[in-house]
Amino acid sequence: xxxxxxVGLGGLLAAVLSVAACGATxxxxxxxxxxxxxxxxAAGLEICATPAAGDPPEGADDEDAFTVAITCAEEDNxxxxxxxxxxxxxxxxxxxxxxxxxxxxxxxxxxITWALGRFTVSVSGERDDAVVERxxxxxxxxxxx
Numbered sequence: 001x002x003x004x005x006x007v008g009l010g011g012l013l014a015a016v017l018s019v020a021a022c023g024a025t026x027x028x029x030x031x032x033x034x035x036x037x038x039x040x041x042a043a044g045l046e047i048c049a050t051p052a053a054g055d056p057p058e059g060a061d062d063e064d065a066f067t068v069a070i071t072c073a074e075e076d077n078x079x080x081x082x083x084x085x086x087x088x089x090x091x092x093x094x095x096x097x098x099x100x101x102x103x104x105x106x107x108x109x110x111x112i113t114w115a116l117g118r119f120t121v122s123v124s125g126e127r128d129d130a131v132v133e134r135x136x137x138x139x140x141x142x143x144x145x
């Protein structure tokens with residue numbers, strides 16, 4: 001009988017840990033675009049330009065875009081970053097599923113996307129690998145998944 005209790009307790013503990021681990025990769029607190037920009041600066045990047053992002057994707061609330069670089073004076077170390085605000089985590093997750101593909105194209109134009117609160121943060125288009133690594137570091141520090 002004691003063995004059954006131990007197995008049951010172990011199963012319950014495993015279930016609790018798996019649920020806790022699922023939420024551990026997502027940043028639940030509300031985020032602002034300024035926090036993303038601050039994290040990018042803290043990772044050693046400069047914000048070179050904030051071009052008009054245009055209309056946000058269907059179902060999104062807003063989109064902000066900016067060009068980042070290690071040094072804005074150098075044209076070849078840049079990346080485009082897009083921050084899209086979704087109405088809620090469900091809409092964000094649906095958008096992230098649309099970004100998934102079976103195989104990744106071999107071109108440099110394929111991007112990387114993170115979930116951060118109700119945002120998706122993406123790096124796409126032509127970009128410098130060193131800049132992308134710093135963007136990834138900034139997203140890790142913010143708790144993006």
